[in-house]
Amino acid sequence: MQPKIKDVARAAxxxxxxxxxxxxxxxxxxxxxxxxxxxxxxxxxYAPSQIARSLVRKKTNLIGVIVPDLTSSFYSTILSSIExxxxxxxxxxxxxxxxxxxxxxFKYLNVFQEMRVxxxxxxxxxxxxxxxxLIHKMNIPVIFSSVKxxxxxxxxxxIDDYKAAYDATKYLIELGHEEIGFIGGDMRDITxxxxxxxxxxxxxxxxxxxxxxxxxxFGDYKVRSxxxxxxxxxxxxQVPTAxxxxxxxxxxxxxxxxxxxxxxxxxDISIMGFDGSLLxxxxxxxxxxxxxxxxxxxxxxxxxxxxxxxQKGIPTGDIVLEHRLVVRESCRKRE
Amino acid sequence: MQPKIKDVARAAxxxxxxxxxxxxxxxxxxxxxxxxxxxxxxxxxYAPSQIARSLVRKKTNLIGVIVPDLTSSFYSTILSSIExxxxxxxxxxxxxxxxxxxxxxFKYLNVFQEMRVxxxxxxxxxxxxxxxxLIHKMNIPVIFSSVKxxxxxxxxxxIDDYKAAYDATKYLIELGHEEIGFIGGDMRDITxxxxxxxxxxxxxxxxxxxxxxxxxxFGDYKVRSxxxxxxxxxxxxQVPTAxxxxxxxxxxxxxxxxxxxxxxxxxDISIMGFDGSLLxxxxxxxxxxxxxxxxxxxxxxxxxxxxxxxQKGIPTGDIVLEHRLVVRESCRKRE
DNA sequence: CTGAAAGCGCTTACAG
DNA sequence: CTGAAAGCGCTTACAG
Numbered sequence: 001m002q003p004k005i006k007d008v009a010r011a012a013x014x015x016x017x018x019x020x021x022x023x024x025x026x027x028x029x030x031x032x033x034x035x036x037x038x039x040x041x042x043x044x045x046y047a048p049s050q051i052a053r054s055l056v057r058k059k060t061n062l063i064g065v066i067v068p069d070l071t072s073s074f075y076s077t078i079l080s081s082i083e084x085x086x087x088x089x090x091x092x093x094x095x096x097x098x099x100x101x102x103x104x105x106f107k108y109l110n111v112f113q114e115m116r117v118x119x120x121x122x123x124x125x126x127x128x129x130x131x132x133x134l135i136h137k138m139n140i141p142v143i144f145s146s147v148k149x150x151x152x153x154x155x156x157x158x159i160d161d162y163k164a165a166y167d168a169t170k171y172l173i174e175l176g177h178e179e180i181g182f183i184g185g186d187m188r189d190i191t192x193x194x195x196x197x198x199x200x201x202x203x204x205x206x207x208x209x210x211x212x213x214x215x216x217x218f219g220d221y222k223v224r225s226x227x228x229x230x231x232x233x234x235x236x237x238q239v240p241t242a243x244x245x246x247x248x249x250x251x252x253x254x255x256x257x258x259x260x261x262x263x264x265x266x267x268d269i270s271i272m273g274f275d276g277s278l279l280x281x282x283x284x285x286x287x288x289x290x291x292x293x294x295x296x297x298x299x300x301x302x303x304x305x306x307x308x309x310x311q312k313g314i315p316t317g318d319i320v321l322e323h324r325l326v327v328r329e330s331c332r333k334r335e
Numbered sequence: 336m337q338p339k340i341k342d343v344a345r346a347a348x349x350x351x352x353x354x355x356x357x358x359x360x361x362x363x364x365x366x367x368x369x370x371x372x373x374x375x376x377x378x379x380x381y382a383p384s385q386i387a388r389s390l391v392r393k394k395t396n397l398i399g400v401i402v403p404d405l406t407s408s409f410y411s412t413i414l415s416s417i418e419x420x421x422x423x424x425x426x427x428x429x430x431x432x433x434x435x436x437x438x439x440x441f442k443y444l445n446v447f448q449e450m451r452v453x454x455x456x457x458x459x460x461x462x463x464x465x466x467x468x469l470i471h472k473m474n475i476p477v478i479f480s481s482v483k484x485x486x487x488x489x490x491x492x493x494i495d496d497y498k499a500a501y502d503a504t505k506y507l508i509e510l511g512h513e514e515i516g517f518i519g520g521d522m523r524d525i526t527x528x529x530x531x532x533x534x535x536x537x538x539x540x541x542x543x544x545x546x547x548x549x550x551x552x553f554g555d556y557k558v559r560s561x562x563x564x565x566x567x568x569x570x571x572x573q574v575p576t577a578x579x580x581x582x583x584x585x586x587x588x589x590x591x592x593x594x595x596x597x598x599x600x601x602x603d604i605s606i607m608g609f610d611g612s613l614l615x616x617x618x619x620x621x622x623x624x625x626x627x628x629x630x631x632x633x634x635x636x637x638x639x640x641x642x643x644x645x646q647k648g649i650p651t652g653d654i655v656l657e658h659r660l661v662v663r664e665s666c667r668k669r670e
Numbered sequence: 671c672t673g674a675a676a677g678c679g680c681t682t683a684c685a686g
Numbered sequence: 687c688t689g690a691a692a693g694c695g696c697t698t699a700c701a702g
Binding site for chain 4: 339340341351352355356358359383384385386387388389390391392
């Protein structure tokens with residue numbers, strides 16, 4: 001059994017009120033009492049119960065985080081920077097990994113509510129009706145990180161995905177490519193599905209390039225799907241000279257597939273990724289990618305959440321960060 | 336302000352005791368009262384405070400996890416399987432990312448104690464004296480996952496790192512290699528530093544192969560250090576025909592370095608990794624690796640922790656899992 | 671089957 | 687500067 005404040009008080013020969021005062025660094029405690037208390041704390045190995053404290057202060061210092069896939073380099077990097085920001089603000093993270101499991105997500109949101117987390121961060125946008133309703137009902141500040149769901153009431157920290165995809169495609173066009181394949185995301189996702197697809201299409205049409213639908217495919221952002229979609233594309237009669245995948249993972253899958261078919265990146269096919277995850281520098285050839293400011297995103301997400309918490313839940317409005325094209329080895333001029 | 340049990344009681348016209356009974360699924364509540372209560376709960380959007388509940392039940396359902404680096408594929412995969420096991424046992428995870436930051440670790444362990452977590456999982460073995468003392472003093476069940484620190488009182492879920500490294504090296508020897516380089520870990524780490532190094536050395540000497548010290552180097556398990564150590568090795572007069580790196584990340588770094596020096600893997604140099612992380616299948620050539628059962632490790636770690644918790648902290652003893660060599664493309668017979 | 675009361679381990683007015 | 691008392695939101699004997 002852990003010692004409690006009463007034990008400390010008894011050992012120090014003071015009241016629990018005084019112990020509490022020392023614990024909370026209040027002034028107006030005589031030095032000799034303070035010393036006695038600290039000695040008792042040390043000797044008993046006393047650690048105040050955050051549970052009891054939370055109950056009376058109505059403050060838990062807890063943030064709930066919902067991550068779609070912990071093993072993804074993109075999400076784990078955001079999570080890492082969120083953790084850093086949380087920790088330096090005195091907050092602790094309750095982490096839930098949902099792998100497309102809506103029931104688990106629903107359950108966890110309830111747990112978050114029961115734990116009285118002060119805020120919630122969600123990193124995906126597949127929010128169904130039931131969950132949307134729950135979020136509103138819970139009345140806890142929520143920030144979406146890297147995505148923007150349909151519901152306008154939700155605040156997000158994002159980049160301009162349309163513009164980013166547009167710029168990525170434009171870069172390929174400027175390299176002289178005219179047959180530019182596309183491996184998109186889930187079209188039920190506004191941010192990373194629809195917006196990036198629109199950016200790609202509009203860049204093509206703004207440059208009078210005909211859209212070739214057989215070279216447009218959609219995956220689930222993961223390596224394997226990039227591989228599979230690329231495999232299909234390689235069977236087409238007009239194989240593209242460049243391919244833009246809307247995640248680095250899919251871009252890597254596409255590169256691997258091309259290599260496994262004895263073609264070369266970038267000599268035969270240029271590959272453009274999206275996200276700017278750690279992978280881009282780990283693979284060979286290194287991956288040219290439209291980078292999201294991943295670290296900043298985590299930090300700013302926590303900042304926005306802190307702000308919304310201190311404003312008693314009044315939304316802060318979306319924050320749009322800058323994207324940035326990082327040129328590496330996987331794209332080159334068309335001969 | 337969230338509604339409380341009193342509000343529900345008033346709305347349903349019953350006592351708080353009855354509401355509590357309904358909440359906890361006790362029998363002995365008449366159906367009509369139960370219905371009234373459930374209706375009130377629904378209507379008020381009431382969620383019981385886990386904080387208050389924890390205080391009286393002395394049970395928080397919280398597990399604290401200390402991860403050395405969330406962005407590492409190895410740790411994030413273990414964490415993911417820990418999360419899964421925790422969640423299905425009704426536990427929630429408080430996650431702390433320490434990047435070689437002992438102060439932060441110390442601080443977090445205290446937070447864990449204050450939060451009254453029921454158990455702690457630690458995934459690194461750089462435990463200094465201060466932290467060792469704290470862990471013992473806290474009197475909370477702790478399991479080390481994938482590592483075994485010096486202190487015999489700590490229980491671990493691990494593989495036999497010595498044997499695994501021995502087997503990995505032996506495999507290279509059996510492929511006909513005689514100049515086998517080594518990129519080790521931190522020699523202050525018993526498990527992943529010293530044990531793997533011993534396994535390598537003993538495999539060589541058991542097969543009467545002379546140890547060439549200039550081809551033995553040590554990194555920090557990360558990609559960059561694998562790259563750097565390999566670069567040094569390539570400057571030696573006798574460049575090895577195979578290199579065993581004690582993490583997949585370092586193995587990848589070594590591969591990249593070899594490629595950047597216009598040599599080929601495995602034609603010129605074979606590369607053996609360690610861990611069996613996701614990376615092994617994502618890179619080209621795919622990486623032959625001595626695999627730890629990563630998913631199982633997370634699950635078993637949680638199992639061991641649950642057991643230790645139910646036994647009131649009495650240690651369960653180490654659990655040693657099987658390693659497994661997974662042959663992929665990066666190693667081949669010496670010509 | 672139901673409820674009043676005590677208690678979980680703290681903090682915070684309030685009084686002195 | 688210090689302490690007794692009330693209260694945070696629940697659960698759990700205890701009594702009926």
